[in-house]
Amino acid sequence: MSYRDTITDQIKLTEHIQLVTSNGLKYLHITHPKAVARISLFGAHLLSFTPANSAPVIWMSDNAIFNGVKAIRGGVPICWPWFGPANESPTVQPLAQTKDYPSHGFARNNHWQLLDTHSDNDTCTLRLQLTSSPEMKRLWPHDFNLIAEFIISESLTINLTTSNTGNTSFDYGCALHSYLQISQPDAVQVHGLDNQNPVPRVLTGDVDIICEHPASTITLEDNLFQRKLDINNEGNNAMVVWNPWQVGAKAFVDMPDDGYQTMFCLEPAIIGKKAVTVAPGKSHTLTTRLSVTAL
Numbered sequence: 001m002s003y004r005d006t007i008t009d010q011i012k013l014t015e016h017i018q019l020v021t022s023n024g025l026k027y028l029h030i031t032h033p034k035a036v037a038r039i040s041l042f043g044a045h046l047l048s049f050t051p052a053n054s055a056p057v058i059w060m061s062d063n064a065i066f067n068g069v070k071a072i073r074g075g076v077p078i079c080w081p082w083f084g085p086a087n088e089s090p091t092v093q094p095l096a097q098t099k100d101y102p103s104h105g106f107a108r109n110n111h112w113q114l115l116d117t118h119s120d121n122d123t124c125t126l127r128l129q130l131t132s133s134p135e136m137k138r139l140w141p142h143d144f145n146l147i148a149e150f151i152i153s154e155s156l157t158i159n160l161t162t163s164n165t166g167n168t169s170f171d172y173g174c175a176l177h178s179y180l181q182i183s184q185p186d187a188v189q190v191h192g193l194d195n196q197n198p199v200p201r202v203l204t205g206d207v208d209i210i211c212e213h214p215a216s217t218i219t220l221e222d223n224l225f226q227r228k229l230d231i232n233n234e235g236n237n238a239m240v241v242w243n244p245w246q247v248g249a250k251a252f253v254d255m256p257d258d259g260y261q262t263m264f265c266l267e268p269a270i271i272g273k274k275a276v277t278v279a280p281g282k283s284h285t286l287t288t289r290l291s292v293t294a295l
C-alpha cells in the first residue's frame with residue numbers, strides 16, 4: 001500500500017505546498033504549474049519530481065516501504081555522513097564499525113524537521129533540517145547541522161549543506177542517491193561520467209561503480225522518452241553509477257523483480273579518503289540540479 005492511500009491530515013502551507021500526514025508520517029506535496037513533487041520528512045527524501053509536460057524524472061519503487069524505519073527505495077535518498085557500508089568508510093569512527101551501523105549513514109533513516117517553505121509563480125523552496133542527537137552521536141561523534149534545500153521549478157535543485165557546530169573538525173562522506181526514471185535500458189546513454197575519457201556509458205547489465213573524475217554536468221539521454229536529463233553537480237568528488245539488474249532487484253524486498261528496467265542511479269557523491277573536512281563553524285554544500293530538455 002502506498003502512503004497516499006492512508007492520508008489522514010492535510011495542511012496548506014503556501015498556495016502550492018501542502019503538509020500531509022499519512023500513517024503518522026509527514027510528507028510535503030508540491031503542486032505548482034511548473035512541476036509536481038513529493039518529499040518525505042523521514043529522510044528529507046525526495047519521492048518524485050515531474051516537470052509540467054514531462055514524464056516523471058525520478059523513479060520510485062512500487063514496493064517501497066513507508067514505515068519510518070527503513071530507508072525508502074527510490075527517489076533521492078540522502079546518504080550522509082558516510083557512503084556505503086560503514087566498515088568500508090573512512091568517515092566513520094574507526095573503533096565503532098560494527099554491524100548495527102546503517103549502510104549509507106543515518107540521515108535517510110531519521111525524521112527531519114521542516115524549517116521553512118516559500119512559493120511564488122516561479123519556484124517552490126523548502127528547507128528541512130537534521131541536527132545531532134545523542135543517538136546519532138553514538139554512531140558519529142560530532143555536532144552538526146544538516147540542511148536539505150529543495151528548489152522546485154522547471155528544474156530541480158537540491159542543496160545539501162553540512163555545518164560543523166562543534167569544536168573539532170570532522171570529515172564526512174555522502175551521496176544524493178538519485179534514482180532516475182528511464183524508459184528502458186537499451187534506450188539510454190550517459191555522457192560525462194569520466195572527464196578524462198568522455199565515452200558514453202550504456203546500460204547492459206548490473207553496474208556499481210564509482211567514477212572519480214566526473215564532468216560537472218552528466219547527461220542521461222533517453223531516446224524513447226525523447227528527452228535528455230542534465231545533472232549538474234557541485235561540491236562532489238565522484239559519481240556513483242548503480243543498477244542492480246535482475247538478480248540484484250530480486251534480492252530486494254522493496255523492489256519489483258523488473259524494477260531495474262526503469263531505473264538508473266547516477267549519484268553525485270563525496271567518497272573515500274578525499275572526503276570533505278569541515279572545520280568548526282564552517283559549512284560545505286553538495287548541490288545537484290536536474291533539468292530536462294526534449295531531444
Ligand SMILES: O=P(O)(O)OC[C@H]1O[C@@H](O)[C@H](O)[C@@H](O)[C@@H]1O
Nearest residue numbers: 071103104177208209240242267
Ligand atoms: O540498498 P541500499 O543500502 O539503499 O543501497 C543500494 C545501492 O546503493 C548504491 O549507491 C551502492 O553503490 C550499491 O552498492 C548499493 O547496493
